[in-house]
Amino acid sequence: MNLDEVRVKINDINDKMLDLFKQRMVLSKDVADAKRSMGKAVYDAKREREILDKVTIDAGPEFDIYARRFFENLFSLSRTYQAEQLFHETEFSMAIKKAVESSPNLPPQRGSVACAGEFGCNTQIACDKLLPFSQILFVNDFKAVFSAVDQGLCQFGVLPIENSSNGSVKEVYDLLDQHDCYIVRGTRLWISHDLMAKKGIKLEDIHTIYSHPQALGQCQIFLNNLGANVKLEPYSNTAEAAKMVSESDDPGIAAVAPPQCAELYTLQTLAKNIQNSDNNYTRFICISKKLAIYPGSNKISIITSASHTPGGLSSLLTKFSNVGINLTKLESRPIQGHNFEFLFYLDLEASLFDEKVTALLSELHESQEKFRLLGNYPEN
Numbered sequence: 001m002n003l004d005e006v007r008v009k010i011n012d013i014n015d016k017m018l019d020l021f022k023q024r025m026v027l028s029k030d031v032a033d034a035k036r037s038m039g040k041a042v043y044d045a046k047r048e049r050e051i052l053d054k055v056t057i058d059a060g061p062e063f064d065i066y067a068r069r070f071f072e073n074l075f076s077l078s079r080t081y082q083a084e085q086l087f088h089e090t091e092f093s094m095a096i097k098k099a100v101e102s103s104p105n106l107p108p109q110r111g112s113v114a115c116a117g118e119f120g121c122n123t124q125i126a127c128d129k130l131l132p133f134s135q136i137l138f139v140n141d142f143k144a145v146f147s148a149v150d151q152g153l154c155q156f157g158v159l160p161i162e163n164s165s166n167g168s169v170k171e172v173y174d175l176l177d178q179h180d181c182y183i184v185r186g187t188r189l190w191i192s193h194d195l196m197a198k199k200g201i202k203l204e205d206i207h208t209i210y211s212h213p214q215a216l217g218q219c220q221i222f223l224n225n226l227g228a229n230v231k232l233e234p235y236s237n238t239a240e241a242a243k244m245v246s247e248s249d250d251p252g253i254a255a256v257a258p259p260q261c262a263e264l265y266t267l268q269t270l271a272k273n274i275q276n277s278d279n280n281y282t283r284f285i286c287i288s289k290k291l292a293i294y295p296g297s298n299k300i301s302i303i304t305s306a307s308h309t310p311g312g313l314s315s316l317l318t319k320f321s322n323v324g325i326n327l328t329k330l331e332s333r334p335i336q337g338h339n340f341e342f343l344f345y346l347d348l349e350a351s352l353f354d355e356k357v358t359a360l361l362s363e364l365h366e367s368q369e370k371f372r373l374l375g376n377y378p379e380n
């Protein structure tokens, strides 16, 4: 048989399979209706297992794995369709509806906000962009930001979550799981770093440079070129390092900090834009104790578990591709007290104003061992 002849046969099979697929989906809807009247869940693990075991044997050794995977994918599509058909008000969907209805049309511009750091740090710039008329409370670390929001000391908290060259801020991911807070806004900032010291000091006079480890990491090439005689010391925050340099009696120390810190702390800039790459962006999130979903919310963040079996993560991801949702982030963090078991953090390009998305997340909320909506928010 030549290529054209084989393709004619394949096309013929495709037509038959499509027809059978449609018939199967219609029956799947009938099953969904029956389940609705019986108050049963969509997923029936026993039934799926029976079919999988049967097709594995019937397919024979040459195709058994392929046949099994083929049916697993078919079940996933069938379940997505059933969940859509069965969609009904759940505790989860009602909480979403309530959040949408009670959120104002525009995100807030003012409020009290907790930020980790000191005046002039990048988080403050992010905060000014997100909430231009807010009152900022500077606290010591990320944990204190979550505590301030959790305990109602501040309405909001602004935190870095991911950098384009240094990756995820893992501590913030873990804190998101540990606290009952929601992401209500997001923004992206271009980050640049300058080297600054006391006035009248030259680059050759510097023996130690202080900054946050993320900033030292982002400027590694420039800093390493200064030679082995210059020590690099981690500090709690970039702006705090600049402040410390200005208050210190030691003239031979410098800080890597955002450009505005030179003026704020009466320092002089010894070198500008010393970051390894100009493609240096950080994503910041704004957290709140209350779930708020503003119109134009285009990003969803969730935490979920996947079954610890072959294909567990893949079947979770298939649920999103089944309804055409693009994933912009997948982060895994170890579950404390479990050996090599992970929680997955996902960012989705989607909105809970779309009923299909609410149906899918409601289904995940019911079917996954762990599921938490972190927020549906605008990011710009």
Ligand SMILES: C=C(O[C@@H]1C=C(C(=O)O)C=C[C@H]1O)C(=O)O
Binding pocket: 028, 031, 042, 043, 044, 045, 047, 048, 051, 074, 075, 078, 079, 082
């Ligand atoms: C169709 C059903 O619902 C789900 C989908 C299945 C399928 O597509 O074959 C099987 C079991 C269920 O998880 C059913 O229960 O029969």
